[in-house]
Amino acid sequence: MNLEGVLVPVVTPFDTEGKVDYSALGKLLDHLIEAGVRGIVACGTTGEYYTFVGEERRTVMAYIADRVGDKALLIAGVNDTYTAGSVAKAEEAKALGYQALMLAPPIYCLPQETEIIQHYKTVSAEAEMPIIMYNFPARSGVEISVEAVIELSADKNIVGIKESSGDFSRALSLINAGMKDFEVICGSDDQAADYLFWGVRSWIGGAANYLPAEHVQLIECAKDGDFNRVREIMQRILPVIKNQESADYNQKAKLGCAHTGFPVGAVRAPLLPISSEDEAGFIAALKLAIG
Template sequence: MKTQGVLVPIVTPFDADNKVDLQALTKLVESFIEQGVGGIVACGTTGEYYALDEDERQQVLACVKDAVKGRVTLIAGVNGLSTQEAIGRAHQAEALGYDGLMLATPAYSLPGQAEIVAHFRTVAQATKLPIVMYNFPARVGVEIGFEAVVELSKIPNIVGIKESSGNFSRALALIKAGLPGFEVICGCDDQAADFLFWGVRSWISGGANVFPGEQAAMINAALEGNWDEVKSLMSGMLPVIQAMESGDYNQKAKLGCRRHGIDAGPVRQPLLPLPDADAQDFSRLLNQYRR
């Protein structure tokens, strides 16, 4: 599975009747590929996977698979509240022909480190697909500890970790550990330049729903060693990225899709739409962006 480049955990568009808008989803996939992304992640957190019923999940995964047409890497988010639920979702992605999986520690149950290792090992044993672990303690309440990552990296089809802890010292320790056959992937949009400087060339970015072409250009600039360009691109996007990271991330990711001429619609409860004033402020910030 190729992970170099920007991979977009794509939003799930909803129409005015709160139904999944597969036409808008197809248009987003096409727009992102045209702008140079290296992959699409379906049913991730930015895709509001937790708000989809099982039929809708199948529709979204199948729609993205059909839209991609093998042109870029295709990853399915397979998070579940239990290990068995994650395994079922992994098998669903396998059946649809996905290239790989992204999997976080189960939320709410607060497993210990030995239980986290057992969770990932059990899912890995149940699927032939490569797995990118997702470390986002702010979302799930626990971190995949450093030693747990080292242990899990020895499993052949656990191939990397999306590092979204926000602690770059931890990320750098993982990068410098040089774990064989294992990749550290940028999962903090506001730290992307730091990850790139230290040799990371893969970025799973919710912000790429807003800036797919610009973020792909950042990866290319890093590959060419053009750090002035990396800095320029990051500086331009940073106010918007910081606004997204400050709160209402999903709502702002969907608003940002309007840059591509596509209406991704509202978020689903438990999230609520941005108040009009906040939406207008974010739209003004987007309009101020200059490449």
């Protein structure tokens, strides 16, 4: 599967009553596609999927699939606390027309390496869909070892890994492992230029919700071999990306959308709005990024 380009883990807009704001979601999706993103990731962490209740998840996923159609690659986040839960979510995504899955190890239970490997192999066998592994030990509590990634890359359905560990030495080990028909995807936004320099051409980043054109430009400049331009763009947007990654990631993703013309409401509890001081710092960095 070709995963080249910017894949956006889209935020979920909420209205003043805390309900999903589908009108705002539609406008944001249209904007992202017009900016040239390659794909949309539904129900990623940036989309606050963990707050969905009842039929919200299915309704949000169905809306995204219908709105996006064949204009971008449709990827469904299918994280759960247990393997059968991820399988069920994968089957739902497949029925709704999604083309790929993004999957982290089960959270909280801290599976061992053999259990992580079996988790992915089971979802692969049951869902029969392309899977992007998601390595973010700060959230899941465990790391998918380099050795496990190499083993799993031999599975015909496991097509890549979003690498969000922040350890670029580890990323280099993956990039240079020579895995066939398998893509290492930038998942550490502040290291995007480093990934691009080493040949990576796929990026899943939450800041693309409010800086989609800049993300696309970075990929295109790297494809053209214009690394002077890559450096120029990255220098401009790096302060706001680092600010977002320092704390309150989801809150700032939504602030970024609002301040670039796409209001998407607040986050849901347990997350809370950030302080006026932190908001001012983020917006100042954002203004430098967008000129």
